[in-house]
Amino acid sequence: MATIHDVARLAGISRTTVSRVLNCHPYVAEEKKQKILNAMKQLNYVPNSSAQRLRKVKTDTIAVFVPRITNPFFSHLVEVMENEAAMYGYQLILCQTQYSKKQEVKFLELLRTKQVDGVILTSIENEWRHVQPYVNEGPIVICNEYDDEAHVPSIFLNQVEGGYLGTKHLIERGYKKIAYCAGSERRSRLTRDRRKGYELAMKETGLDINEDWYQYNAISIEDGKKVFHRIKALKNRPEAIFTGSDEVAAGLLKAARDSGWRVPEDLAIVGFDNQPLAELLGLSTVKQPIEDMARHTMQEMIRAIQGKDHKKVTNLSFTLIHRTTT
Amino acid sequence: MATIHDVARLAGISRTTVSRVLNCHPYVAEEKKQKILNAMKQLNYVPNSSAQRLRKVKTDTIAVFVPRITNPFFSHLVEVMENEAAMYGYQLILCQTQYSKKQEVKFLELLRTKQVDGVILTSIENEWRHVQPYVNEGPIVICNEYDDEAHVPSIFLNQVEGGYLGTKHLIERGYKKIAYCAGSERRSRLTRDRRKGYELAMKETGLDINEDWYQYNAISIEDGKKVFHRIKALKNRPEAIFTGSDEVAAGLLKAARDSGWRVPEDLAIVGFDNQPLAELLGLSTVKQPIEDMARHTMQEMIRAIQGKDHKKVTNLSFTLIHRTTT
DNA sequence: TTGTAAGCGTTATCAA
DNA sequence: TTGATAACGCTTACAA
Numbered sequence: 019m020a021t022i023h024d025v026a027r028l029a030g031i032s033r034t035t036v037s038r039v040l041n042c043h044p045y046v047a048e049e050k051k052q053k054i055l056n057a058m059k060q061l062n063y064v065p066n067s068s069a070q071r072l073r074k075v076k077t078d079t080i081a082v083f084v085p086r087i088t089n090p091f092f093s094h095l096v097e098v099m100e101n102e103a104a105m106y107g108y109q110l111i112l113c114q115t116q117y118s119k120k121q122e123v124k125f126l127e128l129l130r131t132k133q134v135d136g137v138i139l140t141s142i143e144n145e146w147r148h149v150q151p152y153v154n155e156g157p158i159v160i161c162n163e164y165d166d167e168a169h170v171p172s173i174f175l176n177q178v179e180g181g182y183l184g185t186k187h188l189i190e191r192g193y194k195k196i197a198y199c200a201g202s203e204r205r206s207r208l209t210r211d212r213r214k215g216y217e218l219a220m221k222e223t224g225l226d227i228n229e230d231w232y233q234y235n236a237i238s239i240e241d242g243k244k245v246f247h248r249i250k251a252l253k254n255r256p257e258a259i260f261t262g263s264d265e266v267a268a269g270l271l272k273a274a275r276d277s278g279w280r281v282p283e284d285l286a287i288v289g290f291d292n293q294p295l296a297e298l299l300g301l302s303t304v305k306q307p308i309e310d311m312a313r314h315t316m317q318e319m320i321r322a323i324q325g326k327d328h329k330k331v332t333n334l335s336f337t338l339i340h341r342t343t344t
Numbered sequence: 345m346a347t348i349h350d351v352a353r354l355a356g357i358s359r360t361t362v363s364r365v366l367n368c369h370p371y372v373a374e375e376k377k378q379k380i381l382n383a384m385k386q387l388n389y390v391p392n393s394s395a396q397r398l399r400k401v402k403t404d405t406i407a408v409f410v411p412r413i414t415n416p417f418f419s420h421l422v423e424v425m426e427n428e429a430a431m432y433g434y435q436l437i438l439c440q441t442q443y444s445k446k447q448e449v450k451f452l453e454l455l456r457t458k459q460v461d462g463v464i465l466t467s468i469e470n471e472w473r474h475v476q477p478y479v480n481e482g483p484i485v486i487c488n489e490y491d492d493e494a495h496v497p498s499i500f501l502n503q504v505e506g507g508y509l510g511t512k513h514l515i516e517r518g519y520k521k522i523a524y525c526a527g528s529e530r531r532s533r534l535t536r537d538r539r540k541g542y543e544l545a546m547k548e549t550g551l552d553i554n555e556d557w558y559q560y561n562a563i564s565i566e567d568g569k570k571v572f573h574r575i576k577a578l579k580n581r582p583e584a585i586f587t588g589s590d591e592v593a594a595g596l597l598k599a600a601r602d603s604g605w606r607v608p609e610d611l612a613i614v615g616f617d618n619q620p621l622a623e624l625l626g627l628s629t630v631k632q633p634i635e636d637m638a639r640h641t642m643q644e645m646i647r648a649i650q651g652k653d654h655k656k657v658t659n660l661s662f663t664l665i666h667r668t669t670t
Numbered sequence: 671t672t673g674t675a676a677g678c679g680t681t682a683t684c685a686a
Numbered sequence: 687t688t689g690a691t692a693a694c695g696c697t698t699a700c701a702a
Contacts, residue, residue, distance in 0.1 A: 395679035
């Protein structure tokens with residue numbers, strides 16, 4: 019493997035000047051530049067990036083944390099982030115926390131050991147005080163989630179709005195007994211706010227909320243099925259349900275139909291995200307502007323790496339998509 | 345940021361010995377080891393991985409190529425690969441080729457610039473002769489795809505079987521006019537073999553194949569819808585269709601129903617992969633052992649990095665899952 | 671406009 | 687069992 023030294027020797031020019039050509043410095047005579055470029059081509063030279071990293075203290079690599087990449091919401095985020103990162107010459111390291119605090123911390127060490135220039139969190143498992151120390155090691159940007167303690171660039175949506183929008187839609191369609199179903203039990207701002215939106219819409223309309231109608235820890239399709247069976251077992255059943263994801267809504271829908279229920283007549287369902295699945299199943303859903311979030315996040319990350327101050331927190335909005343489950 | 349030098353100084357011991365502790369070398373006095381460990385803790389020391397990379401010529405990083413991470417087949421592969429890699433202390437760099445030859449080559453450069461220890465290809469855009477030169481730069485392992493020219497560890501399924509299984513199922517359910525729908529048009533072994541399986545099943549039973557029944561370039565849900573409309577426009581319509589993915593099958597199903605067709609009465613559909621979506625929609629499908637493939641692939645990769653010779657190409661098998669679309 | 675020389679933080683070699 | 691010392695391949699003052 020040819021090194022910068024070999025190139026310099028073959029071209030009869032110093033290593034410094036070769037490095038200058040590599041880094042597009044000004045002040046290199048065109049003639050020598052050509053000689054060097056020739057030598058590089060001849061030796062099939064490529065700079066050794068480990069050496070560059072060490073010297074420049076820069077990895078051109080960004081870590082993206084997601085719970086699991088098979089969750090379509092997160093894979094969509096990551097898809098766009100990777101494309102965006104590649105445009106700016108950055109690579110993405112995929113970190114699946116698997117909803118584990120321990121895994122999350124393990125991956126945060128990447129920042130401390132200088133394996134990445136920055137970390138993007140799309141979901142946060144630990145309380146912020148456990149993440150905070152890593153802020154000194156390099157830029158951390160939050161996407162989707164948010165935390166009041168976290169004073170780092172954050173790209174998120176006002177989830178009060180999201181919860182409100184979905185619930186309001188159900189109310190407008192005439193449902194009165196509306197259940198609420200959320201993802202993680204963890205007291206994140208996101209979860210709290212979305213629920214706040216639900217309660218706001220209910221109270222605003224003077225509708226009662228039954229404690230039994232709160233369902234938590236629903237993330238996957240299977241979880242959705244379980245939620246249905248819990249609801250089915252209630253004495254005071256809701257007529258409609260707001261869910262935190264299209265997967266959960268899909269599971270609910272499947273289990274309901276398998277039990278002979280008609281949707282939306284026996285139970286109306288609203289999903290969240292507007293994934294391809296939602297269209298296929300005819301799920302009414304609250305659409306999140308995933309691509310915009312991902313793009314903004316990556317841009318903030320790159321700004322942060324470049325030491326620029328971050329722009330005001332972006333605030334994008336939701337859209338309700340009405341299909342056949344409401 | 346503390347360096348090995350600081351630790352050595354604080355412990356009053358040489359850098360060499362500190363490095364020995366770091367690398368779990370034998371021959372370090374327990375007493376000194378403790379002193380060093382203390383100093384490390386006190387200084388909050390972590391080794392600088394850029395320096396380690398440079399010195400060890402090892403990155404502990406593996407690149408995984410997929411067309412797009414939002415394709416559930418590939419995200420499932422990547423999920424398992426990442427988990428497996430993490431277990432062995434490796435990180436994954438996500439490379440989305442976006443079905444582009446150019447992108448693929450760009451990412452292959454990661455191997456040449458020593459940014460990764462190896463590359464896993466889950467789909468191949470370029471002809472093998474364009475990939476071949478990179479084999480000298482580091483281990484390349486193929487997963488899912490395969491190529492006769494490629495003499496590298498390859499983990500794949502016998503797609504003749506897959507095509508045969510799905511088609512045979514349709515035949516056994518009594519369909520005679522069966523169409524065939526495949527992903528990329530590129531003449532990959534995978535595509536050719538799966539088609540071979542289809543033709544084998546048809547010929548074996550003495551069934552005719554109409555040239556119009558071959559549909560290509562179908563990857564996404566949207567593609568599936570298009571395929572339906574092409575089929576609908578045929579004079580000699582098939583009664584059933586074998587598709588190369590659950591997404592395409594889902595698109596077909598949706599478009600068919602939107603056009604008022606009954607499935608399977610007016611058109612039977614077989615998918616491929618057995619993704620969550622397949623269960624939700626009641627799609628009959630050919631299940632691939634994705635997790636096994638991913639795990640085997642990562643193990644082969646790690647063996648290859650360690651310079652071990654690779655085991656015989658693994659050969660796993662398909663299962664047919666019968667639901668309601670056939 | 672170019673070159674010399676001094677690191678960046680590790681680890682491998684060799685001698686003690 | 688330990689420590690000096692020389693790399694690994696590159697960039698960047700500084701000097702010319």
